[in-house]
Amino acid sequence: PMNVLSKQVTQELYEAFTEINNDPEIIVAILTGAGDRAFMAGADIKEFPESLGKSKEELLAGNLESHKVLNFINDLPKPTIAVLNGLAFGGGCELALTCDIRIAESHVQIGLPEIKLGLFPGGGGTQRLPRLIGEAKAKEIMFIGDPLTAEEAEKLGIVNHVVEKGTGMDFALSMAKKISGYSLPALSRIKRAVNEGNDTNIQQGLELEAELFAELFAFEDVREGVQAFIEKRKPVFKHK
Numbered sequence: 613p614m615n616v617l618s619k620q621v622t623q624e625l626y627e628a629f630t631e632i633n634n635d636p637e638i639i640v641a642i643l644t645g646a647g648d649r650a651f652m653a654g655a656d657i658k659e660f661p662e663s664l665g666k667s668k669e670e671l672l673a674g675n676l677e678s679h680k681v682l683n684f685i686n687d688l689p690k691p692t693i694a695v696l697n698g699l700a701f702g703g704g705c706e707l708a709l710t711c712d713i714r715i716a717e718s719h720v721q722i723g724l725p726e727i728k729l730g731l732f733p734g735g736g737g738t739q740r741l742p743r744l745i746g747e748a749k750a751k752e753i754m755f756i757g758d759p760l761t762a763e764e765a766e767k768l769g770i771v772n773h774v775v776e777k778g779t780g781m782d783f784a785l786s787m788a789k790k791i792s793g794y795s796l797p798a799l800s801r802i803k804r805a806v807n808e809g810n811d812t813n814i815q816q817g818l819e820l821e822a823e824l825f826a827e828l829f830a831f832e833d834v835r836e837g838v839q840a841f842i843e844k845r846k847p848v849f850k851h852k
Contacts (some may be wrong), residue, residue, distance in 0.1 A: 614653035616652035617703035617735075621656075625707075626681040634687055639792035639799070639851065643711060644695035644782045645704075648777070650697040651720070652704025655735075658759070675734055682736050686710040687807065689800040691791050695780040696720045696771065701759065706735035709744065709770075712803060713787070716762040716771040717780045723759030743810060745769050779780040794834035801825075 615621075622746030632641045644677070645651040663671060685692065685707070694711035700722045708714050708722075724733045725742070732738065733754060740748040745768045762774045775783045791799065795796070803825040830832055833849045840847035 613646070614650040614699070615647075615704070616653055616656040617707065618647050618656035618659060622678055622681050626684060629681075629688060631807030632690065632736045638690065639796050640691045640693065640788040642693045642695060642781070642788055643685075643707075644697055644784075645783060648698050648717075648719075650698040650704065651677070651694070651700045652707055653699045654704050654725075657729075657753060678735060682706065682710050684734075686740075687805065690796065691788075691799055691803065693784045693788060696722065696762070697780050697782045699759075701731065702737075703735045706733060706737045706740070709740040714771040715780050715784050715787075716774050718762055718774055719777050720762040720765075720774075721759040722762070722765045722770060723757065724754050725757040725759070727754060727757040741770075769803065793849070795831070795837065795849040797831045797833055798828060801828060804808055 629641070632638050663674075666674075667835045691713070692711040693713045693715060695707040696708060696714060696716040698717075698720060700716075700720060701706050702724060705722055705724055724737050726732050726734070726737075735740075737754065738750075740755065744750075749768060760768070760770070762771065765771045771785065805817070805821045805824050809820055812820070832852055833847075836849060837847045
């Protein structure tokens with residue numbers, strides 16, 4: 613009912629995004645939760661007791677497996693949109709942070725409440741959130757653990773848009789349709805340049821941008837885009 617991030621769901625997410633990655637017909641992926649109560653209410657707390665008796669090495673291995681899936685979604689060479697249609701707590705918030713764009717319906721609450729269990733975000737929250745909104749505000753959210761409203765999250769830059777309840781998917785589909793009309797080789801390189809460049813200094817980032825920009829000229833889509841501009845028509849990209 614609350615779309616928790618269980619081991620089974622984590623594995624199914626990996627399988628789904630592997631399929632998305634390998635399907636040349638898919639240009640943009642939209643991720644949302646069933647129902648309207650929760651996008652994802654966090655990790656499956658019922659699985660936590662079995663972790664209490666495990667060694668540090670076992671816990672580390674399990675956590676790194678979860679990171680592998682979240683990193684795979686984060687690095688998917690296609691644009692991703694998360695439609696938050698209910699609670700996005702803990703692992704749900706961290707899952708949303710792996711997507712490129714987040715759309716929140718007006719009733720949504722977003723938070724990292726792990727501190728209330730004596731824990732802290734272990735699905736990338738301590739790394740992705742500060743990179744998105746800055747260290748000080750990210751620490752405050754994690755130290756206090758209280759949820760944010762959709763409007764508060766938008767002001768901080770955690771979500772891109774807030775829309776009326778029940779309209780998130782339509783909004784995302786409209787955005788995805790526009791994005792998917794552009795060239796995937798260019799879209800994927802925008803994503804890579806931003807993601808990888810964000811973790812380097814400005815000079816390394818600019819070098820990466822230049823390298824990726826030069827790569828694009830080997831693709832048919834660039835020729836089509838330039839020719840369409842000259843001929844004053846709409847380009848038809850083939851994503852190759």
